[in-house]
Amino acid sequence: MIRIWIVVLFSLPIFFVSPQQSFAAEESLAALADEGQRLAALLRVGRGVISNNQALINDPAIGDKGLSSTAFMKIVEEEYKALYGAAPLEGGLSPEQRSLTEAQLASMVEVMDENQDLINTEGMGFKGFIPAIFARLVNERFVEKQGTRARVKVTAPLHLVRNRKARPDDWENAVLTDKFANPDWPKGDAFYEEIAGTESTTFRMLIPEYYGESCLSCHGGPAGEVDVTGFPKEGGASGDLAGAISITLTE
Ligand code: HEC
Structure with a gap:
């Protein structure tokens, strides 16, 4: 019994100090990975909404497609919420998460605003406003906002x-x-x-x-x-x- 206690007492400091130190580093890495997943998730949802609306966007018979940036962002928020339980800016976001998400949302708004004429061109079929192009434009805009x-x-x-x-x-x-x-x-x-x-x-x-x-x-x-x-x-x-x-x- 005594011997067991000695072993426990002597091993405690080592046991508690070393895992705690590495845990701190792992925790911050996990937080960064979480941030990365958030950015990817929002981009995927935006891209998905463009994908789901390809037939509408490419319909030559319709002029105004009703896909203004406001209408588009509303769908993005709803779909994001359906998938992740909270809208992009809802929930306990860190200041960093909030500012990155705001920049990403603002980038989407700008890309949708800038492409309204193209999207609403009557008489034009395929417009090339596909998910990959949307994502690239949003990412380019995001970099302009975020720098390095x-x-x-x-x-x-x-x-x-x-x-x-x-x-x-x-x-x-x-x-x-x-x-x-x-x-x-x-x-x-x-x-x-x-x-x-x-x-x-x-x-x-x-x-x-x-x-x-x-x-x-x-x-x-x-x-x-x-x-x-x-x-x-x-x-x-x-x-x-x-x-x-x-x-x-x-x-
Ligand atoms: C309507 C045709 C079309 C469809 C459907 C399509 N893509 Fe693409 N994809 C493109 C084009 C065009 C580009 C280049 C976009 C650009 O100029 O940035 C591209 C780019 C990409 C890229 C970026 C790298 C690159 O080659 O520039 C990836 C990754 C990609 N597509 C994956 C996918 C996946 C996954 C799907 C299905 C979920 C998909 N694509 C559906 C046409 C398409």
Whole structure:
């Protein structure tokens, strides 16, 4: 009995100090990963609303589509709430989360406002205002607002990239090819890490995206056939790795 107590007493300090120290670091990394998932989630919801409204947007018989930025944002908020239980700005957000979310929402509003003429052009069928373009425009606007503090980008493995702006950098390319393209990588799992620089630490996160049936009219087969947007199809299949949402947060 005495011996057990000695062991417990002597091991207590070590036991409590070391896990606590590493726990603090893990906790902040988890908070950053949570922030990254939030940014990706809102982007996906916005993109999804553009996707669900493609038939309407591309209907040549209708002028005003009723998709003003106000109407659009209302749907985005409702769908976000249905998925995550609270609207993007509801709930206990940290000041940082709030300001990033506000910037992302404002970016969506601007992109929708700037594309009203295109969306409402009567007599025009396919308008090219597709989810990928919407996402890229929103992300570009977001970077303008955030500077180096936060960046969201949709990228893809090099052989799949359509827009040069989406080309993966070295870090993204390594994660896409070494991790996400590996059959052993758990499907859907994000990869993230903190990278220490000389002046600041950067949090980088990549969240994989896969083709679903709705993507294949453009990214499916036969490979090389030109799709409605004028790009050669990639020959992808449902479930294949399509790309990734890349999040960079600099503290
Ligand atoms: C109507 C055709 C069309 C459909 C449907 C479509 N895409 Fe795309 N996709 C494009 C075009 C065009 C681009 C290039 C957009 C740009 O200029 O930024 C693109 C870009 C992308 C990119 C960014 C990297 C790059 O190549 O520039 C990813 C990732 C992507 N698509 C995945 C998907 C997924 C996943 C789906 C289904 C959920 C999908 N796409 C549905 C046409 C389409």
